[in-house]
Amino acid sequence: MTSDRLEELLRTLARAEREAAAGTPAGSRVVRTPDCVPLSRAAAGADALTPAERGHVAGCAYCAAAVGRAPADGPPADGWKGVWAVRPAAPARDPDLPRAIALSAGGPRPGPATVVLALAEDPAADPPGVALPPELVARLFSETAITHVAVELIAAEAEPGSWVPAVRVMPGPDLGPLTVVVAFPGGEARTFVVPANPPGSLRVAESAPAAPVPAVAVEPGPGGWRGELKLS
Amino acid sequence: MTDVGPPRTDIDLLRAYTTAADDAAFTALMNRHEEGMTNAARVWFFRFGRPDLADLDGQVVQDAFLKLLKRAPQVIAGGFDELGGWLHAVVRTTAIDYTRRNKPRAGDPVSDPPAPAGPRDLPPDVYFALRDCLAALADTDRAVIELHYWGELSLAEVAAALSANYHTAARWHRNSLDQMLACVSGRLADPDVGGQS
Numbered sequence: 001m002t003s004d005r006l007e008e009l010l011r012t013l014a015r016a017e018r019e020a021a022a023g024t025p026a027g028s029r030v031v032r033t034p035d036c037v038p039l040s041r042a043a044a045g046a047d048a049l050t051p052a053e054r055g056h057v058a059g060c061a062y063c064a065a066a067v068g069r070a071p072a073d074g075p076p077a078d079g080w081k082g083v084w085a086v087r088p089a090a091p092a093r094d095p096d097l098p099r100a101i102a103l104s105a106g107g108p109r110p111g112p113a114t115v116v117l118a119l120a121e122d123p124a125a126d127p128p129g130v131a132l133p134p135e136l137v138a139r140l141f142s143e144t145a146i147t148h149v150a151v152e153l154i155a156a157e158a159e160p161g162s163w164v165p166a167v168r169v170m171p172g173p174d175l176g177p178l179t180v181v182v183a184f185p186g187g188e189a190r191t192f193v194v195p196a197n198p199p200g201s202l203r204v205a206e207s208a209p210a211a212p213v214p215a216v217a218v219e220p221g222p223g224g225w226r227g228e229l230k231l232s
Numbered sequence: 233m234t235d236v237g238p239p240r241t242d243i244d245l246l247r248a249y250t251t252a253a254d255d256a257a258f259t260a261l262m263n264r265h266e267e268g269m270t271n272a273a274r275v276w277f278f279r280f281g282r283p284d285l286a287d288l289d290g291q292v293v294q295d296a297f298l299k300l301l302k303r304a305p306q307v308i309a310g311g312f313d314e315l316g317g318w319l320h321a322v323v324r325t326t327a328i329d330y331t332r333r334n335k336p337r338a339g340d341p342v343s344d345p346p347a348p349a350g351p352r353d354l355p356p357d358v359y360f361a362l363r364d365c366l367a368a369l370a371d372t373d374r375a376v377i378e379l380h381y382w383g384e385l386s387l388a389e390v391a392a393a394l395s396a397n398y399h400t401a402a403r404w405h406r407n408s409l410d411q412m413l414a415c416v417s418g419r420l421a422d423p424d425v426g427g428q429s
Contacts, residue, residue, distance in 0.1 A: 001420075006413050007381075012354055013362055014382040017278045018271075 136231060140173035142199055164209045167192040172205020174198065180207065180231055188213045242315035243308055250304045262297060265316060269293045269323050272383060276327035279382055288330055296322040310392070317389030321379060357420060365415035373408040380405060 167180045178194040192207035240248075240257070242264070248257035273292040277285045299322050300307065300315070307318065354362070366374060372394070379390045391401035 001413060001417050003409055003413055006409060006416065009354065009358060009362060009416075010377065010381045010412075013359065014384075016354070017382065018275050 136178075140175050140178055140196075141171075142174050164212050165190055165192075166207050166209045167194060168204055168206045169194045172197040172201070172203060174201055178205075178231065184213055241313040243313050246300070246304055246315070247308055250301075250308070261315075265319055266293060268316070269296060269319055272320055272323045273327050275382060276324050276378075277331070279378060280327065280331045282331050282334070285327075285330060285334055288334075292323055292326045292330060295326045299326070310395075312392050317379075317383075317385045317393040320383050320385060320389075321375070321393030324375070324378065324383070358416075361416045361419035362412075365412050365419065368415060369408055369411060373404060373411065376401065376404045377408050377412070 165182070167182065169178060169180070172178075172194060174197040177196050180192045180194060181189060182192070183189045190210040190213060192210055194205045194207045197203055197205050240260075242261060245254075245257040245261040245264075248254040249261070270289045270293050273289040274286045276292075277283055277288070296319055300319065307315070310318075312318065366377060369377065375394065376390055379385045379393060380387065385393065387401050387405060388398050390405070391398045394401065396404070
């Protein structure tokens with residue numbers, strides 16, 4: 001066989017596979033609607049979104065993924081600037097929380113009814129998220145390649161002076177529920193149970209809201225928002 | 233505003249978005265490449281033996297554009313005018329990520345294999361020899377072959393996509409072909425079969 005013949009065979013194989021791919025039905029899992037946030041706007045930051053867009057993003061996995069995976073440039077000097085605006089943090093060394101992970105974010109920003117804090121130990125990670133212990137991945141996820149989970153704390157201003165938090169995990173576990181304990185900077189702690197997705201699903205899973213926490217518990221301190229997370 | 237000037241290059245559009253927050257420019261960039269990238273994503277899923285993932289094409293394209301935004305400064309500094317090759321290569325690596333992330337689990341129904349070229353195009357033994365020898369190449373060598381023949385990128389575009397100069401890409405291509413030639417010839421009971429036109 002000559003080199004020219006090999007190139008001809010490769011082109012033939014490539015053409016056949018391209019034609020086979022073109023003959024399959026169009027994608028069905030990703031459905032963009034007119035309400036979807038344009039990718040360019042999603043990348044510009046959560047702050048750039050209108051309240052209506054924020055509401056749409058909360059229920060749209062396509063848009064949530066776009067916003068959540070946007071570049072992590074870190075928060076500006078004036079604080080909170082988007083769901084990926086988190087700061088690096090050193091690992092926790094609290095012996096009482098052997099799996100605790102020190103987290104930080106720019107702090108919640110007053111404004112719309114719902115504020116989302118993205119919690120991550122390494123904002124430079126792509127995508128940003130929390131690295132799960134291998135044994136937890138093996139127990140809760142059928143796909144062991146998933147080693148990072150983005151944990152978002154959703155605080156709704158249900159009543160003045162307090163916050164009703166919930167935890168959203170993307171992707172959600174699919175072999176069993178994930179228990180998340182969040183220790184807030186003010187010392188308050190809440191436990192959340194994120195239900196399991198159907199097997200194989202990579203969609204976002206959200207816990208039930210926990211008891212309200214005082215607003216001071218989530219206020220950023222001099223060094224920004226800092227909390228701890230324990231996963232089991 | 234009506235654009236009456238000459239067509240802007242990909243880099244012009246990306247620079248307009250990153251420096252002047254020109255959303256229309258980025259939308260134009262997406263419109264220019266989205267369909268081709270979507271088709272490419274589907275081809276890669278077939279190439280990697282996972283046609284069942286073809287409906288993730290939109291997510292692959294979305295991830296590729298996000299990577300472009302994240303790496304915009306380096307891409308702009310790269311000195312290329314067109315981003316088709318770069319985006320195509322990112323679509324390929326992203327499709328690889330999705331393929332690894334969605335491995336079939338024990339007990340899952342076996343996915344249909346990718347449709348092989350028919351006997352009219354390739355004899356079965358040649359088809360399987362090509363497929364297996366391609367899989368045996370090192371990652372970079374396989375990327376060069378796949379981007380050049382499946383992605384239909386020129387060697388200059390392959391070089392840009394892999395952050396190499398043209399001569400390096402050409403050398404990779406030559407070495408990859410030599411390896412495949414030895415492998416395929418060794419696999420075929422009658423190497424002359426592959427020599428028939």
